[in-house]
Amino acid sequence: MPTIDKATFEDLKQISGADFINELIDAFLEDAPKMIGEMETALATRNVESFRRNAHSLKSNANTFGATELAGLAKELEMMARESNLEIGNRLEVLKETFLNVAKELEEMRT
Amino acid sequence: MTSKQEPGHLLVVDDNKVNRILLSRGLEGHGHKVETAENGRQALEKLRANPFDLVLLDIEMPEMDGYQVLETCLQDPDLRNIPIIMTSSLDEIDSVVKCVELGAEDYLNKPVNPILLRARVNASLEKKRLRDVQRKLLHTFATKEVADELLKTGFSLGGKYVEASILFADIRSYTTYAEKEDPGEIIDLLNDYFALMFDAIVDYHGTVNQMAGDGFMAIFGAPISRDDHCEQAVRAALEMMELVDGFNLEQAARNKAQIKIGIGIASGNMIAGYTGTQHRATYTCVGDTVNLASRIQNHTKEAQHPILIDQYTKEGLSTTIETEALGSVIFRGKQQPINIFAVKRK
Numbered sequence: 001m002p003t004i005d006k007a008t009f010e011d012l013k014q015i016s017g018a019d020f021i022n023e024l025i026d027a028f029l030e031d032a033p034k035m036i037g038e039m040e041t042a043l044a045t046r047n048v049e050s051f052r053r054n055a056h057s058l059k060s061n062a063n064t065f066g067a068t069e070l071a072g073l074a075k076e077l078e079m080m081a082r083e084s085n086l087e088i089g090n091r092l093e094v095l096k097e098t099f100l101n102v103a104k105e106l107e108e109m110r111t
Numbered sequence: 112m113t114s115k116q117e118p119g120h121l122l123v124v125d126d127n128k129v130n131r132i133l134l135s136r137g138l139e140g141h142g143h144k145v146e147t148a149e150n151g152r153q154a155l156e157k158l159r160a161n162p163f164d165l166v167l168l169d170i171e172m173p174e175m176d177g178y179q180v181l182e183t184c185l186q187d188p189d190l191r192n193i194p195i196i197m198t199s200s201l202d203e204i205d206s207v208v209k210c211v212e213l214g215a216e217d218y219l220n221k222p223v224n225p226i227l228l229r230a231r232v233n234a235s236l237e238k239k240r241l242r243d244v245q246r247k248l249l250h251t252f253a254t255k256e257v258a259d260e261l262l263k264t265g266f267s268l269g270g271k272y273v274e275a276s277i278l279f280a281d282i283r284s285y286t287t288y289a290e291k292e293d294p295g296e297i298i299d300l301l302n303d304y305f306a307l308m309f310d311a312i313v314d315y316h317g318t319v320n321q322m323a324g325d326g327f328m329a330i331f332g333a334p335i336s337r338d339d340h341c342e343q344a345v346r347a348a349l350e351m352m353e354l355v356d357g358f359n360l361e362q363a364a365r366n367k368a369q370i371k372i373g374i375g376i377a378s379g380n381m382i383a384g385y386t387g388t389q390h391r392a393t394y395t396c397v398g399d400t401v402n403l404a405s406r407i408q409n410h411t412k413e414a415q416h417p418i419l420i421d422q423y424t425k426e427g428l429s430t431t432i433e434t435e436a437l438g439s440v441i442f443r444g445k446q447q448p449i450n451i452f453a454v455k456r457k
Contacts, residue, residue: 008222012133015225020136027128056171060200061129064222075202 003102008066009109018111025106028061032103036096039077043086052081058095067102070095118142119164119236124154124180125198126172130221134167134198137228151175155183158190165235166195167219170206177210185214192242194235198223270384275332276344276376276424277401278317279408280308280351282325283371300368301325307354315347320395328404330396333383341378341420341427345454348374348418349432352456373417375408377401378424406442407451416453425452 013021035054042051059074073095080088121143123134135145146161148154152175158166166184170177177197184190194216199207207218216238217231282304285297305327312319312329316337321328331347332340351374359369381398400423407419414437425434433455439448 011225012222015137015223015228016133017136017140020132023136024129024132027132031128053171053173056200057127060127060221063200064129064133 003067003069003098004105004109005066005068008063008068012064012066013111022110025065025110028065029103029106032058032061032099036092036099039092043088043092046086048081048084048086051086052078055081062102065102065106067098070098070102073098117236117240118144119232120162121145121232122148122154122157122163122166124148124151124166124172124177125169126150127169130169130198134223134228137223137225138167138232141229141232143232151177151180154180158184158193163193164239165232166193167198167232168195168215170197170199170203170210178206178213181210181213181215192239192246194239196231196235270382272380273333273336273383273396274340274378274380275330275383275396275400276340276378276427277381277396277404278312278329278331278344278348278374278376279405280327280329280348280372280374281408283373283412285368285370296367300362300370304355304358304370307358308351311347311350311354314350315343317344317347318394326408328401330383330394332378333396334394339427341376341424342429342432344376344378345418345420345424345428345432348376348454349456352417371417373408373411373419375404375406375411375419376424377404377407377421378427379421402444403442403449406445407449410440410442410451414451414453418454418456420452420454422450422452 012024016024035058038054039051039058042048042054055074055078059071059078062068062071062074073091077088077091077095080086118141121138123131123138123145124147125131125134126149131147131149135147138145146157146163148157150172154166154168155175157163168177168180177199181195181197184193184195191214195214197207197210197215197218198221199218200221211218216235219228219231304325305322308327309319315331316335317329317331318334319327319329329344329347331337331344337343351372355370355372362369377400379398379400381396381400383394383396385394403421407421411417411419416435416437419437420434428434434452435455437451437453439450441448
């Protein structure tokens, strides 16, 4: 199952211009691992606000690229953090796994 | 809407790099000049350093979030005219509503739709251009403070009570070395004189609202209320005297007419508002205080002091300004004697 929604991705190309899609992919592949890292740290230190903010940013970026599943996972975690609930089970591991698939697919979508 | 949009200077504020690249590249593609900021603090630094036509502002940011930036901008007279479009994800609709209620121009959902982005940015820039033209027009016929007040509160002819100081100034006499006064020279003299006097008034936050012949009236403490209106009015008067001295020196050097002026100031409660019609109106104050200021100004010649003030004004002064009590005077049309004070020049 493809992890990137093609229509959204085409829109993205249109708005940024085809020339800049690689720059965008670079930025995402550079920033998203940092966000996930911050979420792990926040989880360990029980920093609900930092966890929520990073989940929010990751969700926002995932939506931008049409990575619907990743966005859904990030949103769920954002919502839990918003209610100060950090009992997230294995959701962060699932999210990481999903991100790696997204990253692989985005690498192939460079122009 | 115009099909050919002039490029604008835009600021994109987002803590997220992907969003910053996306918005700035998209907008640059439409011909705009775009700068970016990673947080609210950085955004305000950039806004204060350079003029911008439009801001695209993220709500969720570390250091200083979108609300704080929006509120700061709206409270800053230099920044409140820059339209702000909030950018937010779909599930932040409550936050967006709050921003629009606060005074944001518009909003865009992220991921941003390219067509909507273009349309909203162009519409906002167009509106700003119209407002800029309007503001410029307004400033040409109204003083800055009146224009700002009008732009802020909207135009209404209604009046209200204010506590303010009124200053009347008049040229008491012309002295000339020339045999005969040249009418053209007198008009030049008046123009130079008014330019100097209005600078002094504006320096002390006053508003010149009436001119008649070689006299004029200025208001301190309205339309923008301020507690130190007495002090400001008297300081403006002292500044005016200084400027007249300098002016006379120049005139004498060129063998041209010199002037003596009289200034009267009275303070208190009065009715202020826009009088006139919807098409032609002026901001003015009416009431006993205004009449008194005019009478006190008339009294300067007889009293042999160029700056006279009433008791209310005297009591509003700091100790750095020295005054001399001249006793009480019964003015024409007034029942009660009025205590008059001369302001001493340094």
